[in-house]
Amino acid sequence: MRVNFTVNGRPQEADDVWEGESLLYVLRERLGLPGSKNACEQGECGSCTVRLDGVPVCSCLVAAGQVEGRDVVTVEGLADFAKQRACGSTCGTPLDEAKQWAAKGQDSQTGEGTELSPIQQAFIDAGAVQCGFCTPGLLVAADEMLERNPNPTDADIREALSGNLCRCTGYEKIMDAVRLAAARQSEGV
């Protein structure tokens, strides 16, 4: 079957999708967006977390056919998503700038030269990344929490990230990163 939906603000079309396929599989294997990670395939680990119509969900538990016509944000689109949220409806690309637009390479291997969302920068600055496998899911979940709750308590952070497993860090640096992002957000940095 064919599935049409929006990913990170762009209309996408996936063909030859098997009816039992998950959204995660479509993102990774058909749309070339491997940021959302595939680990447990049963909603236990949160590494495949994406926003579906704004709501954080495990993409491994969403059937591909269920996203027809809907809006998905993955970690790949998090920086743009956060930027648009920050400047509301007033921001966009000015006409002059748009006219001069040209495709340029982005260093997707290391992320250098790519703009990051505040939560991504905070994870780097706080050293909240070790093997990195859980990071995309944590970023999406943490970003959504900060959108909903700009001044979270430690309990709020733990609750919001309770569906994301990390086996490297012991979570302390992750907590630091989210606190840092919250503090920067409230200072308007």
Add this chain to the structure above:
Amino acid sequence: MDFLRPASWEEALAAKAEHPTAVPIAGGTDVMVEINFDHRRPEYLLDLNRVTDLTEWEVGQDSVRLGASVPYTRVMENLRAELPGLALASHTVASPQIRNRGGVGGNLGTASPAGDAHPALLAAGAEVEVESVRGSRLIPIDDFYTGVKRNALAPDELIRAVHIKKADGPQQYSKVGTRNAMVIAVCAFGLALHPETRTVRTGIGSAAPTPVRAKAAEEFLNAALEEGGFWDNGKIITPSVAKQFADLCAAACNPIDDVRGTASYRRHAVGIMARRTLTWTWESYRGTAARTEGVA
């Protein structure tokens, strides 16, 4: 496999009548796990996400009509006053991501003895609204669970909503697991005080082939509370009464040994949870009663 996408409830019923083997999928938190692990290859998947009425709820005079696909997150956010037991149970479901998708209809459809909503529904008192092209009916929650992962649905029926009695007194919910989040219940217990009828109702999860009420325990406690005038005098429940209640709740279990816990552990834990939830709810009832008296 075919993917059926009805745009309305009527279309969904027609599709289910035409393909009774179709597996309904809403939040997908049970169905997709089975598909991902190759445990299930249904001929038809019946997607209910486009049937938007299923995500709505109405608060009525005596009960809440909760659409089958209302996510647990909504129950926690919006129905804590009306359905405190179910709201507490919802909070123990998995993680935010799962609670954003899963709902009570799926819990009932799967009918796992470990489903988190069941003890709360049994304790509050509920009816399941099911429908097919042949018509609609309300199944009392006590008759709904028929076996391990079996329920009273006919092959052509779909769960539309659950009618849950609004709380007329304190309700509590307790669950045993290895951590707070992302855990399937080793066992669970729900308790609701119903001061209007001067009764207590219970629900036990994951300690018998189906979710069950501890009816002998309820009868004992109802009689003991009546006899001692507890509903009126608001006294602390006698420890011997609480202990007898806990023992009868443990006796209502018919558990098995499995990877999550042994049968004897489950019986023991249900007894403890019964005593604790009784104490919590009763303290809350006494507190309310005392405040009312003070004002009057």
